Amino acid sequence: MVTTTEKVESSTTTTPADPHSPVVAAHDVGEAGQPLSGKPWMYRSRRIGPIKIPAYASPPFQLGLVAFVCFLCPGMFNALGGLGGAGQLDATTANNANTALYAAFAVVGFFAGTFANRMGIKLTLCLGGMGYVLYIASFLSYNHNGNAGFPIFAGTLLGACAGLLWCAQGAIMMSYPPEVSKGRYISWFWMIFNLGAVLGSLIPLGQNIHSSAGNVNDGTYIAFIVLTFCGAALAWVLVDARHVQRADGSHVVLMKHPTWQSELTGLLETLIHDTWVVFLFPMFLASNWFYTYQFNDVNLAKFNVRTRALNGVLYWTSQIIGAYIFGYALDLSRFRRSIRAKAAWGVLFVITMAIWGGGYAWQKGYTRAETSAEDYVKMDWTTSGYVGPMFLYMFYGFYDAAWQTCVYWFMGALTNNGRKLANFAGFYKGIQSAGAAIIYRIDALEAPFMNEFASCWGLLAGSLLIALPLILIKVKDTVPLEEDIKFSDETIEEVMPTLAHENHEEKYEERFRSLVLALTGN
Numbered sequence: 001m002v003t004t005t006e007k008v009e010s011s012t013t014t015t016p017a018d019p020h021s022p023v024v025a026a027h028d029v030g031e032a033g034q035p036l037s038g039k040p041w042m043y044r045s046r047r048i049g050p051i052k053i054p055a056y057a058s059p060p061f062q063l064g065l066v067a068f069v070c071f072l073c074p075g076m077f078n079a080l081g082g083l084g085g086a087g088q089l090d091a092t093t094a095n096n097a098n099t100a101l102y103a104a105f106a107v108v109g110f111f112a113g114t115f116a117n118r119m120g121i122k123l124t125l126c127l128g129g130m131g132y133v134l135y136i137a138s139f140l141s142y143n144h145n146g147n148a149g150f151p152i153f154a155g156t157l158l159g160a161c162a163g164l165l166w167c168a169q170g171a172i173m174m175s176y177p178p179e180v181s182k183g184r185y186i187s188w189f190w191m192i193f194n195l196g197a198v199l200g201s202l203i204p205l206g207q208n209i210h211s212s213a214g215n216v217n218d219g220t221y222i223a224f225i226v227l228t229f230c231g232a233a234l235a236w237v238l239v240d241a242r243h244v245q246r247a248d249g250s251h252v253v254l255m256k257h258p259t260w261q262s263e264l265t266g267l268l269e270t271l272i273h274d275t276w277v278v279f280l281f282p283m284f285l286a287s288n289w290f291y292t293y294q295f296n297d298v299n300l301a302k303f304n305v306r307t308r309a310l311n312g313v314l315y316w317t318s319q320i321i322g323a324y325i326f327g328y329a330l331d332l333s334r335f336r337r338s339i340r341a342k343a344a345w346g347v348l349f350v351i352t353m354a355i356w357g358g359g360y361a362w363q364k365g366y367t368r369a370e371t372s373a374e375d376y377v378k379m380d381w382t383t384s385g386y387v388g389p390m391f392l393y394m395f396y397g398f399y400d401a402a403w404q405t406c407v408y409w410f411m412g413a414l415t416n417n418g419r420k421l422a423n424f425a426g427f428y429k430g431i432q433s434a435g436a437a438i439i440y441r442i443d444a445l446e447a448p449f450m451n452e453f454a455s456c457w458g459l460l461a462g463s464l465l466i467a468l469p470l471i472l473i474k475v476k477d478t479v480p481l482e483e484d485i486k487f488s489d490e491t492i493e494e495v496m497p498t499l500a501h502e503n504h505e506e507k508y509e510e511r512f513r514s515l516v517l518a519l520t521g522n
Contacts, residue, residue: 042239057239059176059246063185065238066172067192069125072231073132073165075196076224079203079312080136081295093148095296095444097138097155102288102437104159110430112167113423114267121168122238128165129232131158133225140221163429170425174411175252175418176244179478180331182412186405187327194319194401200224201312204305241418252418270423274414277424279470282463283407284431290456292439294396297449298362301371302389304378314390315397322401330409337413341475344406349464351402355395356457362392363453368446403460410467413475415483435459 042057054060081098116124131154138154141147169189177185204220241252270277294315299308330340370376379386411424443452 042243043245057243057245059185059244060188062238062244063172063176063189064192065234066125066169067189068196069129069231069234070165070169070189070193071196072227072234073129074162075193076136076200076227076231077132078194078197078316079200080139080220080224081291092444093142093151094139095292095440096148097135097151098292098440099155099437099444100152101135101155101159101162102433102435102440104156105163105433106159106430106437107163108160108430109163109167109426109433111267111426112163112429113171113270113419113426114264115164116168116171116422116426117266117419121172121241122235124164124168125235125238126232128161128163128168129228129235131161131165132228133232134158136221136224136228140218140225143218143221159433163426163433166429167422167426170408170411170428171418171422172241174408174421174425175416176241176246178246178248178250179337179413179416180333183327183330183405183409185327186330186408186412187323190323190327190401190405191320194316194323197316198313198320200227201309201316205309205313266419267423267426270420274420274424276470276474277411277414277427279467280407280410281427281431282459282466283403283410284428285435286456286459286463287403287407287428288432288436289439289459290396290400291436292443293449293452293456294393296443297368297452298389298393298396301368301449302366302379304380307379307381307386310381311390311393314394318394318397319401322398323405326402326405327409330405337477338475341410341413341471344409345464345468345471348402348406349461351399352457352460352464355392355399356460358392358395359453360457362389363450366449368449410471410475414479416479416481 043055045055045058046053081094112124135151135154135158138151141150173186173189174182203223244252299311303311326344330344332340335343371378379389381390407428411421411428414424415421439452439455442455
């Protein structure tokens with residue numbers, strides 16, 4: 001039974017003269033007494049049995065909705081990609097489709113902040129989600145007619161759509177939470193998002209558990225198509241960013257009246273005024289570079305279909321664990337944020353050497369020529385010696401979550417301005433996708449496995465060294481509100497907290513944390 005735990009009293013509303021401004025009730029107040037910018041029901045917290053649900057327009061609830069959009073869209077894409085070759089026996093078509101995908105993603109993603117700021121979150125996310133539906137449908141078609149052109153076209157379209165989706169997601173994840181909670185919000189998102197990949201990997205595991213074939217069946221693709229469509233539709237239940245209100249009464253810093261001209265100009269202003277962000281660009285490039293090696297050159301090359309599906313479940317489950325550990329560690333309040341940033345860099349460098357050092361020992365044991373032979377028998381989970389590579393693959397998943405969580409947190413530590421963070425997210429996903437397009441093309445040209453492995457390890461370690469000056473100099477303990485509003489047309493009075501300091505945010509976070517842990521089984 002759903003019950004309202006706290007009432008909202010309202011009175012007559014007054015409509016601002018500008019039709020683009022939010023309708024604000026003159027005396028409407030939220031559950032802690034703050035003025036409302038949207039409908040009163042958006043600010044009521046509720047209870048379903050023993051579970052407390054945060055207010056609909058609160059940052060935790062909105063982040064949860066975005067996480068489930070990504071759970072159903074990119075989560076299913078990751079589950080399919082994690083099988084290697086998008087579930088096909090031969091990775092050539094998937095490699096070509098992904099090359100087109102990430103090339104388009106790189107171009108659109110870099111400028112996606114402009115689109116997200118101008119079009120709004122709901123439309124941006126919905127358009128982004130529809131691209132995943134068509135992409136997966138193209139491989140269902142390929143299963144029957146062998147037309148490689150359709151997956152390449154769908155990959156190109158998905159690249160444009162994914163650029164929009166991930167830019168909007170990144171802006172929400174980094175700008176909605178208060179400074180002290182950004183690590184936890186990132187971890188919550190990453191846990192829910194990767195739960196989608198875990199469940200998505202269980203679909204082919206269940207359908208192919210008694211099969212030693214190389215490619216998945218039609219039922220797998222159909223299930224993914226239905227789930228991705230549901231994800232795209234879910235984006236429409238989000239509220240506009242201007243209605244989001246934190247527990248202390250503060251609002252997200254945005255442009256009240258964005259235009260195409262203002263957002264294109266804002267993109268250039270971000271590069272000019274925040275030039276230091278380029279020190280993170282190599283980390284952006286590295287952040288998806290290793291997927292091709294892990295999915296195609298480890299999982300697809302060495303294991304049969306049911307074992308690849310099991311590996312996928314373990315890989316994405318390890319991501320949930322990694323996101324939880326790093327997200328909460330990055331928000332440890334006993335240490336200043338500048339200290340936490342330096343410590344995060346140090347831990348990343350250590351695990352880069354340790355995990356990829358183990359990967360080097362594994363990679364020395366096989367070559368592309370060996371695994372491409374017609375008489376090569378792929379490893380099954382019943383094969384002697386499977387446990388070692390299984391744990392290596394799990395550590396690869398853990399490492400990915402650690403890397404992504406830290407990169408997002410570093411960006412979020414530079415500003416709290418939603419408009420600027422949308423551009424940062426666009427830079428991140430654009431450059432990330434450029435790297436993915438390059439490495440997918442290299443893999444399609446059948447480069448030696450060891451060469452691809454070396455490029456992954458070298459790029460990860462080198463990008464950490466390049467990012468170090470930014471982390472040492474530019475990550476401060478806090479960013480003043482006066483600094484954040486310089487990149488918007490809002491005033492301090494419009495976005496500042498309206499309540500005295502209380503533990504309101506912790507109350508929201510505890511409710512959402514309980515829900516996330518219940519969903520992920522932790």
